[in-house]
Amino acid sequence: MSDRKRLAHLVKATNQRAVIIDLVKQHGWTRGAEIGVLRGKTLFSVLDACPGLSMTGVDQWKVVPLREDENAETYVDFDMRALERDVALRAKGYGYRCIILKGDSVAMSKSVEKGSLDFVFLDGDHTEHGLKRDIAAWASKVRSGGMILGHDISWATVNRVVSAKYPDFQEFGEEVWGVVKK
Numbered sequence: 218m219s220d221r222k223r224l225a226h227l228v229k230a231t232n233q234r235a236v237i238i239d240l241v242k243q244h245g246w247t248r249g250a251e252i253g254v255l256r257g258k259t260l261f262s263v264l265d266a267c268p269g270l271s272m273t274g275v276d277q278w279k280v281v282p283l284r285e286d287e288n289a290e291t292y293v294d295f296d297m298r299a300l301e302r303d304v305a306l307r308a309k310g311y312g313y314r315c316i317i318l319k320g321d322s323v324a325m326s327k328s329v330e331k332g333s334l335d336f337v338f339l340d341g342d343h344t345e346h347g348l349k350r351d352i353a354a355w356a357s358k359v360r361s362g363g364m365i366l367g368h369d370i371s372w373a374t375v376n377r378v379v380s381a382k383y384p385d386f387q388e389f390g391e392e393v394w395g396v397v398k399k
């Protein structure tokens with residue numbers, strides 16, 4: 218069954234891009250990463266709106282088997298090869314400002330230096346296990362005083378992980394959650 222049908226009760230049309238753009242401008246951030254790029258809607262909107270910003274976009278662009286985990290996505294509804302190709306092509310237009318890392322988010326994190334980012338936007342695997350491993354891999358890449366951000370805070374799996382790990386997290390609207398890196 219398609220993710221769209223299975224997870225229809227969760228999926229909302231949100232403008233997370235506007236929230237990230239506001240935060241980047243407000244804080245004057247210059248280095249960020251997005252975990253889970255898909256077709257690049259957020260990645261490229263943020264790069265277009267914030268000329269001083271460089272971004273690393275991470276995605277495995279892979280249809281994965283359905284797992285037992287709550288809120289697991291398979292991406293069966295997407296032509297991942299075509300999306301990967303389109304994103305890679307478009308990314309070239311931004312030169313050094315846009316680096317694409319293709320592969321599992323945790324494996325890809327190993328090539329990013331600790332404390333090198335002003336923010337990370339976690340929007341990859343929305344299962345509890347998936348978000349926990351992304352936080353474990355990516356939070357350390359954000360400098361102290363930067364922000365760990367993510368999407369889909371109303372998803373029960375996301376909410377449980379974020380509430381437990383960061384009890385003082387904020388909601389910025391459009392399903393975006395965030396916490397200042399200590």
Ligand SMILES: C[S@@+](CC[C@H](N)C(=O)[O-])C[C@H]1O[C@@H](n2cnc3c(N)ncnc32)[C@H](O)[C@@H]1O
Pocket residue numbers: 233251252253254255256257258259260275276277278279292320321322323340341342
């Ligand atoms: C919700 S979509 C991202 C949407 C995008 N952030 C936006 O705002 O337009 C989630 C993406 O995460 C990717 N993803 C899921 N698990 C992943 C993993 N373990 N490693 C890398 N990418 C992953 C999927 O391939 C998918 O493209």
